[in-house]
Amino acid sequence: MTTKARASKMVDEAMGASRGAGAGTPSYDESTLEVDEGNLLVCDPSPVDREAFAADPEAKCKAVATSMAQALVKRLFSFPSQPAVSGRTVELPRPKTLLPRFKPIPQPKPLTRWEKFAKEKGIVKRKREKYTFDEHAGEFKRRYGYDRVNDINDVAIIEAKLTDKPGEDPFSRHKKDKRERVRKQEERRLANLKNAAKAGGKKALPATVSLARALPAADDYLSSSGPQRGQKRATKSELLEGAIAASEATASMGKFDKKSKLEGAISKKRGKRQQFAPVLGKGKHAVSAQERDLIEETVRKVISAGSKPILDVGKAVKQIDPRSLRVRKAKTPKKKSKKQREREAGGN
Amino acid sequence: MRPLTEKEAKAVFEKLFKFVGKDVEAFLRKKEKESYCFRLQKNKVFYIREGIMKKSTNISRDKLVSLGTQIGKFTHSGKFRLTITSLSLIAEHAKNKVWLKSSAEMSYLYGNNVLKSSMARITEGTPVNAGVVVYSMSDVPLGFGVSARATEDCRRLDPHSIVVLHQADIGEYLRNENEIG
Structure with a gap:
């Protein structure tokens, strides 16, 4: 240089x-x-x-x-x-003095499964152009990625093949296949990382692989993107238990420590166990006395609760004869006879 | 197969009470010198003679499909629904009844509600939201439902309005043959 x-x-x-x-x-x-x-x-x-x-x-x-x-x-x-x-x-000419290196020489990267295989078979990666000609669109397009050649999103109609299953949507099949390929590649990537970690320890892993995770399982630390398919996510109670265990991890194993506040967070309540009356009674009785009592009591309760309105308003209204409800006119005082008037006057 | 819990028994009898009223007690009484009991098997409630129940304990729970008369079933959320198989039991003690005109029978048996126009008679004093048993004119029970109107309101109704909301009918024996246990 x-x-x-x-x-x-x-x-x-x-x-x-x-x-x-x-x-x-x-x-x-x-x-x-x-x-x-x-x-x-x-x-x-x-x-x-x-x-x-x-x-x-x-x-x-x-x-x-x-x-x-x-x-x-x-x-x-x-x-x-x-x-x-x-x-x-x-x-300037090339420097003559050799200066010592600050960082250690990087380890050779562990080969992935495919790289190993390719090496054995002598398969050499060949460089392909980034852009290729798309006959449908009539222009050059990227080989992979967004706006790619032969993008399924740009195809309006897919020709049927003899091998097609009837009733299957080819578009959704493409989508499904793609998803499956992505999933498989992710699986392979993790498997490669796992093998690399096994062979060369954690140092062999790239720095971007997250190692810090709460309560990692045996080889959980390899998955940077959370739990994988079929892998259980740590539940809240598991995390709490982990936190309590960590808080007690002192020299005395928590013997002389204050009790962790977290301990109260775990509810020790268990689900109530259901108790059923026995299916059969004792001796000759087919139904147990316990069940009989319970049923009779329930029926009694239901009847007493259901027949609360003793007065059936609808019925009661019908009992009343509308004629009896007619408002009586106030009586107008009759004209007093001559005799009466005279008697009253005489009395005074 | 197991007896009902208190909560379940309450749900069952409250539902029966809607149709039968105080006569729910009749379900506990002996019938032709035979006593009956209620049993729960796979969310279904059965009304069964005690003798048969005793014998059915020999059959393991997962193999036991049905026993006695199915009265109804508990939904996943714990509500109790009467099934059509309970019709004969309810009809015996029914409190509120509706008789259909013969022309409207088929419509009802296909699962439709009872309209004012298809109703021939109704029990006097039926309140709203009460359990109602539906009969044909020849007094054959066809199904049951819930009253949408009280008897008094029925007179003033227009012929297209609903009187009884459909819950079950004997057409289900054909329509849902597989599900009826």
């Missing part, structure tokens, strides 16, 4: 440094220097002048650094340069 360094900037800095450090310092013997232009690195393997360093270490260091930088810049200017927007650029 070649590195491009901005030479003009380097030169400016080097010149500035040399001016500051004093122009009078003797120029360095460049033949002893080891220059790695690729890394912009200069080393001086010659022995250090002890006396000069003891007198003024700072000044000596600066002087040495300046001359070394100058030597490097000199080399850079000897390379063929090209004009650029800001000054000139130089193409």
Whole structure:
């Protein structure tokens, strides 16, 4: 790999440094220097002048650094340069010094089942063009994915085949098949991950596979997308039990700890067990006394509850003769006879 | 096969009470010197002679299909429904009755409600929402249902309005032959 360094900037800095450090310092013997232009690195393997360093270490260091930088810049200017927007650029040669790697070398990825098989058989993956010509649409389309060639969504009619089952919708069959393929691939992916984990431990798994899950089952941690088909999802009570177990996982196994608040969350109530009267009575009796009592009591209750309205309003209304309800007219006082009037007057 | 629990017995007798009234007691009494009992088998309630019940205990629960007279069945939600097989028992003690005109019999036997126009007679004093047994003019019980109108209201009704809502009819013996146990 070649590195491009901005030479003009380097030169400016080097010149500035040399001016500051004093122009009078003797120029360095460049033949002893080891220059790695690729890394912009200069080393001086010659022995250090002890006396000069003891007198003024700072000044000596600066002087040495300046001359070394100058030597490097000199080399850079000897390379063929090209004009650029800001000054000139130089193409650096390959670095000579090998630097140690920061991260460990990645492990070779464990082969998937198919990759293993392909290797054995010598099947080589062949590159295919991303776009192919779609005869139906008359244009180039993607081989896979959205708006693909021969997309079932774009086909209005599917020709019947001899192998078709009568009464089956070919569109829904395509959909079903696709779903099945996706499911199978997911199964294969998980199986490959499982095998990789078995062979190389957790390190062999890609970093994206989630390992942190509440209460993982034996090999549950492999499924990043929740429980798979046929796999039980942890119930609330299971999670609670797990949480309680975790809260008690101290040195004394919870002996001296306060009781977890979670414990109250699990209801210890159990479903009520139904009790049935015996099917047969004792001895000669076919029906048990318990059942007989219960039935009789229930019938009595039902009858008393059902016949609450003792007064049947409809019937009662009919009993009344409408004629008897006629409102009587108030009696107007009769005209008093002469005799009566006289008697009253006489009495007064 | 097992006896009814208290809750179940209550549901059964409340339903019977709607049709029979106080005569529900008759179901507990001996009939021709034979005593009867109620038994539950696979959500179905049976009215059965005690002697036969005793003998039927020899048959395992999953093999036992039917015994005695089926009265009704419990729905999945625990409600009790009378089935057509209970008709003979209910008709014996029926409180509220409706007689159909002979022209309307067939319509009823196909599962339709009873309209005012198809009704010949009705028991006096039938309230709304009461259990009603439907008879033909020759006093043959045809089925049962629930009254949609009280007797008093029936007089003023127009001929197309419903008087009895259909629940079961003997046409089911043909229509639902497989389901009737």
